[in-house]
Amino acid sequence: MHSPINAANRLALRLLSLAYFVQAVGALSVVGSLEAISAAWALSIAQSALLITVFGIAFALAAPLLQMTLGHLRRRAQVLLGLSIFSVAALLFAAAPDYQTLLASRVLMGLGAGFIGPVLGALGSNLVTREQQGSAIAIVLLGLSVAGLAGMPISAWLAHEFGARSLFFGIGASGLLIAAMILAWVPNRVVGQRVAPIEVITLLTSATSLSAFLVVFFVTTGVFATYAFLAPIIGNDFHGSADDITLALTVLGVAGVLGNLLVTRLALRVSAERLLLIGIGLLALDLLGLAAMPRLFGGLLLALVIWALATDIVWPSQQRRIVELMPEQRGIALALTASFMFAGIGTGSAVAGWLYPIVGFIGLLLASLLFLLLAFVSLRFSEWHARMQVIEAELS
Template sequence: MHPVPPSTAMALRSLALAYFVQATGALSVVGTLAAIAAEWHLRDEQAALLITVFGVTFALAAPLLQMAFGHLPRRRQVLIGLALFSTAAIIFALAPGYYILLAARIAMGLGAALIGPVLGALAAGLVEDEQQGSAIAMVLLGLSMAGLAGIPLATWAAQAWGPRTLFLAIGAAGLLTVVLIRSTVPAQAGGEKVSPSTLGRVVFDPILLPAYFVVFFAAAAVYATYAFLVPIIRDVFHGGEQTASLAMAVLGVSGVVGNLFVVRLARRYSADTLLVAGMAILGFDLMLLLVVPPTLAQLFGVLMLWAFATDIVWPSQQRRIAELSAQLRGVALAVTASFVFAGIALGSALAGFLYVRWGFHANLFGSLVLLALSWACLALSARRTLLTTKGIL
């Protein structure tokens, strides 16, 4: 295999930076929930709705934007999406009130929906066939680094300098990345526009549809508790601002460890096996949170296991979808991303509803119910796959 030329390596790093900025801007609201609520005088559940509207927007827009603009050159799609995302982050920072905040998050969701589905394909088009896996992995490193460093730093920055400064910085970083991509990533031909009939066939495929709902309910299960992690740390575990930043850092480090772990195990075990294992660990962790004393030491131990489990679940689910959809893999993975963000939206909305009315333990019970639904969908999907293999379906 020939080494990647330095100019191509620089282009891939630029795309990884775009993923880092997008993921940090999208998910930093979780760690800065209390700071945002304080700055704009919002209730915690109002602040959590900012996660929900982003997720709903991404879920609905990602496939529709590919239908409308999938024929455009991929670099142009990324540049337009990142410029929109970054400008919306700056509007968020300058927002005078809640409705402008909501509008800015919707615009950020639209920008992210245009970026996310094409970054991997753009990276793959920059290298030879045998180097495509490494190129995509390099771009996805930006997503991993957002969990490891971006979100913990965002949490700390919002507490130190305020959420307005944080989102100004995210917007500025995004616009600088636009310039960097424009100068380092060569233009490519446009992709194929996804027709409504193709999208419908991929969404409602009898094997793929329950597989999508596996990740939908899994994402909802995670965010029904995770979206309110900072208020939970404040109210239940009596931690301060530094504790929240440290919690995000623990989640990031443990998540990267889980990702490395699943990369090695994927050579020996099937996606179904790893998915079951990750969901079982997550269920055990949720039950552990129900019974352990509310001390910070116990919390950090549980969070380590939490991040480890979720970073087994996500790549295993992606692998499972890829294996089930050989013919239309790209469209199926884009639809999967929509179901993920729809799950995030549902879980985040439930998090505020449950916590405000019944407290921390209601969040955990809600997460367990959603995780059970994910298990049921996995069983249905596995059964349909088996029946198809035998020629019954």
């Protein structure tokens, strides 16, 4: 029988989850507040959209590079350093006098985020026993789940009501507050590990690890190929009002929290591979149901509940699988996982922006299904290749 996570470690994991929430909201905030940013700084939509691109590039490059240069620092120190850089950069964004400063602040936010996200899972999983790691990762990723489901619309509402500067001031101030709480209540006993460049190259060229990274890339791309345009889908395809959009996002948020609690318990009994298959399968069935059902708002709300549950199964299970596949390289492996995840967010959002005006709601659903199929193929190939490696090791 597995012992429960004690109160002190559960508090630490919740604080790490809050750090993930702030980082993810800061990453997604520009997507939901493009018009407010454009108005505040007199920018074109294209200029505002570039703020998303530079963040993604900075994050994708920073995540592995920071583990190669500063990965030897204790995990908590890495989180605090990254969260401090990220938060100060958000405050710089709020006070930016010109476009050049906005770009620089987003690069710095990407740099800080590249230190936060990959390390949170590694730190959280090392605070507990091996049997509790799946539950610990699920707790940490609750922040990412809630931010992924509600971060963009909440950011859009705050930016519209109070202005883009206020939104980013809130992100920066929240990040610094959470950093102080982590300093006070998260143990500093987990050591880091400097990563050699050859390790990164090996992970990116190994069939087993690369296919494992591609699972999260394709799933994230598939999710955001539809989710990024959820608000216009509700308005245009389900003839919903602004209140309907708010209700839908509330349902997503509540279902996401409840789903995370469920997955925290399932992780004690079910393998990461099986949970990933269940999550991907649920998402695919949900998308097929959305494509086939009448355009009824009540049906959409039910589909969003299933959507939230499925994504809550996928995110922590993916990180848990990475930790189990590469336990000695978990730092750099989780850093690369985060890079692939945010690359998927950017790719899926770009696909949504390109396809929706051309092929509409059904086109987005089909694109999402295609990416989920690619995720399924990547997962099965990764499993097969990992088994072959075990067999070869036993025979040699």
